[in-house]
Amino acid sequence: MNIIKGSARILGDEVSTDIHCSSKYLPGKDTAHIATVAFDNVSPGFAKNFVKGDVIVAGANFGINSSREQAVHVMHRMGVSAIVAPSFGRQFYRNAINNGMPVIECDIAGVAAGDAVELDLAGGRIRVPAKNIERAVPPLPAAVQALLEAGGLIPFLQKHPDWNLGGAAA
């Protein structure tokens, strides 16, 4: 998998994607609309100023509690290239991988808004050159990399209905 490079966009701890990145509390609003207002209540102007390819750098338990797949669809529409956080809500983490969104568990100390971030998912490395940060992270398991490369679980199964992960973790 290629190295992902993007500009850091910062969110805090315990951000619920159900509340801040879905139409659960905005009934009738579609994914396109949510993509223009997502996370506004925790970081005003977040979606409006988001540039395709930016990396979300979030605090602990990103996507905590109940989480809908729509949150990941919204983030794809915003152009999020990856999410880095010290920890994720369980259901959000699974939804992200199933919908082709790279998620990396990593210490985010020292990373600031606008920093260029480089993520090497296969090699297990995160770099922030401007801050001289280089941190090793556990490489994503081969199975997860295969799902992400295919663009998510359903595209993967369309290509590999037998779950053949190419000799990976089957």
Added chain:
Amino acid sequence: MGHTIAEKILGKHAGGKPARAGEIVIADVDFAMIHDARAGNALKMIEKLGAKSLPYVKRTALVLDHYSPPPNMEAANTHVEMRAFADRHGSPIYDVGDGICHQVLPEGGHLTCGDLVVGTDTHSTTYGAFNAFGTGVEGTDVSAVMMTGKLWFRVPETIHIELKGALQPGVWAKDVTLAMLGRLGAEGANYQALEYAGSGVEAMAIDDRMTLSNHAAELGAKAAILEADEKTLAWLKAHGAATPNPVQADADAVYAQRIVIDTAALAPQVARQHHIDDIAAVPDVAGQKIQVALIGTCTNGRLDDIRQAAAILKGRKLAKGVRMIVTPASRAIYLAAMREGLFEILTAAGASVEAAGCGTCVNITGHYIAGDDQVVISSANRNFKGRLGNPKSEIWIGSAATVAASALTGVITDARTVAGGDWRAAA
């Protein structure tokens, strides 16, 4: 080094050998469930994929429980699509009023000891009460199961929780899970499995054990599994489940953490408004006024919950100004409660009874909205601000016994202090 129950069940379904925590496995899923709050998108996606055949669709139940009964056209139309899908593909379906997914799956004999079961709902941990690995997933996952019968899982680390001693009369599994939430915090077991064991578990009836596994979802647990005993096997047999394959942890299994709770000494607990891990012992908050009392949900809408409420309210009236609604978790429970005369007792006391469904838990049907500044005492599982439709109301969470005792007095009340509060089903 030995293995936990989670490692054994996932490993067995992924080729045979026990797996290790941290591994990713592709495992055969025994049964899956999708409910009406998630089915709309998933069924559309499946049709769009044009899957010629869905070989595993008959192992996937469709459950119409969240919008039961449907409060708007969209929900009613989702139900129409779900019925048509079930007709076309032959999947089991549970219609409006049949009950909540986590109740109807075990009652329908769809799972047994040692099974791997997924559902589109965080409280799918409930199936752990039957020594199955049950976990919550999303619509995409269930679509994958219908297509391939398999799913990927990260094998979780496990926390071992020993419950020492039978609970006192008037104290219930809900009080144990609330105490755990006070100890670990919401999401305190994120990604992890729980194994509950010990004499406290052995003494519990199946209804209470289901609460124990169910409410683990608030701890962030991926699964909450109990060992099977004679009660488990008898219950499964009575409900027509397949031959059980009980799974036990090895004596030298590796746990992330071991916790011991003195359940024999535990007092009733409540979660205060807005935060499920803001826990107090009931005697410490006794006297807090309440205006609405709710018994129901997948956490505490079972027959024993309704029985204890009736034991407390028999021949009495709700406190002035209190309204109370009882919503059984399934049609089977509804029928049993009716036959036992429990609804007559509760209705005479001033409570009303609703058809089985999820409405008590979250403002979906619009039947349970509280007024400004009203305090709700509920047997549900969550109490986020505004969950019952009004952010200016408060939701406190407790056992069905605490709810019924509080409805009787109008203030939060320890069930051990009222007549009938010591009710417990004969073992």
